[in-house]
Amino acid sequence: MTTFIAVLYIISFALFIYGLMGLTGPRTAVRGNWIAAVGMGIAVIATLLTPGMGNGLLIALGVGIGVAVGVPSARKVKMTAMPQMVALFNGVGGGAVALIAWVEFRTTEGYAHEPAYVAIASLFAAIVGSVSFWGSNIAFGKLQELISGRPITLGKLQQPVNALVLIAAIVFAVVIATGGDAELLMIGLLVAAGVLGVVVVLPIGGADMPVVISLLNALTGLSAAAMGLALDNTALIVAGMIVGASGSILTNLMAKAMNRSIPAIVAGGFGGGTAVASSGSGEVRPVRSTSASDTAIQMAYANKVVVVPGYGMAVAQAQHVVREMAKLLEAKGITVAYAIHPVAGRMPGHMNVLLAEADVPYEQLKEMDEINSEFAQTDVALVIGANDVTNPAAETDPGSPIYGMPILKVNHSRSVIVLKRSMSSGFAGIDNELFYDAKTSMLFGDAKSSVGEIVEELKAL
Incomplete structure (x- = not known):
């Protein structure tokens, strides 16, 4: 059975890569999506065949709920709202990884008797997954106009606050990795990382939102890969690295297309509101209309x-x-x-x-x-x-x-x-x-x- 599962994983990884190659051109993009989807289906089957995987009924229930929510949403969404859906679905992935890290913390009693790499990878996944979940939800709110598209900042306090919550999340992670097993420590880590995701994305204007979505997608992939390392799940490692690598490349290309650096965007983007078309002096400038x-x-x-x-x-x-x-x-x-x-x-x-x-x-x-x-x-x-x-x-x-x-x-x-x-x-x-x-x-x-x-x-x- 172990060999059979390994073979299924290899087949699924090959389909992931082949499907991704199809996304390089419009003519092959749909086919590439289907090929990658088949690969993911095989990876899921391989994972479920692993001995001791868990309660099959609960797994089936989770899959059923996901299908019932995901398929109608994807079919009904308008193309104009597709960016919001991408942000939302990406955030759900990051949130899932953060929850898995929390479960791993609880089932191992604070990673007691676990190798150091398991604790480190799991804590990294928890921080990045939580940042991705909450940041993606803010991006969704901005794109859906539930939140103002204008940068929402704390002024001069913005960067110190960002640094403070990042340090808080790292401190919680270090305490846990060095033997802390109180559940409040993990909750504090997840909350600090979530606040970081919110305070980082809120100051970014609407003009930079496509880059933000791509960056958060890459982060979700990296968190999934880290969680796969902690769980010794080959599918999560490979799929997460593919998403993380491709998302990082895309983010870099988009930032270059805007002549902006990724750190500059994360530090606070430009624009996102409505301005009056006028000259610098406030005088309305004439335009020529046509029919x-x-x-x-x-x-x-x-x-x-x-x-x-x-x-x-x-x-x-x-x-x-x-x-x-x-x-x-x-x-x-x-x-x-x-x-x-x-x-x-x-x-x-x-x-x-x-x-x-x-x-x-x-x-x-x-x-x-x-x-x-x-x-x-x-x-x-x-x-x-x-x-x-x-x-x-x-x-x-x-x-x-x-x-x-x-x-x-x-x-x-x-x-x-x-x-x-x-x-x-x-x-x-x-x-x-x-x-x-x-x-x-x-x-x-x-x-x-x-x-x-x-x-x-x-x-x-």
Whole structure:
């Protein structure tokens, strides 16, 4: 049986890795998810076959409750709310690890007679899992707008408080590892780590939230791997390390895409509220408005149109009508491409998933580094709800909080049309200088309705 279980684990790990490889491209992403899911199913079966695993009825009950809650939630959630769900599900994983560490503490009487590595790994998992659980819940609250997206800080006391609760959690861990077996010590550790997760994420603004979600996901993976080491569970070790490593790489890539360091984000991000579109002196700056009819005419006589999707497109669920518009333009011999910024939307790959849902050809999706060189040859750049990722202030204004962040250089196009509901700012809470460019026209209204009107005008041409 031991050999058979080991073989099942090896098969599951191979499927994990093969499935992860599938996530590197849109065409293979769905298949990759299914392959990895099968791998996890095999790992679960292998774990349940381990002698002395526990009460089968309770395990079945837990699986049933998880399925009853998870499947309907995942099926019903809108794409615009997917980042919140990712944050919530990730937090549940971290919380589960923290609870397992607590159970391990209780069943071993404070890790008495356990090797030192078991206590250290379990305590590490407890701290990181608790931080991930509570931090992910704060991220969920910000994304769901249950909590203000603006940074909520303690001012100059923020960093000292962060350091204090971190030290408290470490002190509890050290006391436990050196022989303390009072349950209040473990409860104190979990509470201190939970407070740390809250106070670290609250000061981070909405603009940095995609990076935070990715970072917390990586932390959950690391905590699971540590707990697997303590429990001698190969599945937890391998799966946790895969999640931790891939999440860390993704977090680093996203931070680079925003020209920000991870420590700077954790220390307190920028923005997250609504600002009035005005000049520095408080004087309202003029913008040029346009209509669906003029937009349709302008695009109909273009050679190349680049669509720049953002969170506004996701909110309006406009991806299908955007695809319809693109088909009409292509039928007229016009080249259409989509410019994708790494942090557009509220989670990595948000725009890619939405456009794939509308059957946009994958070869038309162009990443920032690839498309930026093409804007100079673009007749019309149609910006649909993207804000900070198109703001030229990132290149021209050293005093801007987003200065240095790589952007989509839509201002290099011959003409720019921006679809927005209003002149409100993006997650960074600052004006977008693109709106006041002489080449820019604003088409105000709901993105789906506005694009629908453009479609009707194109059909009439």
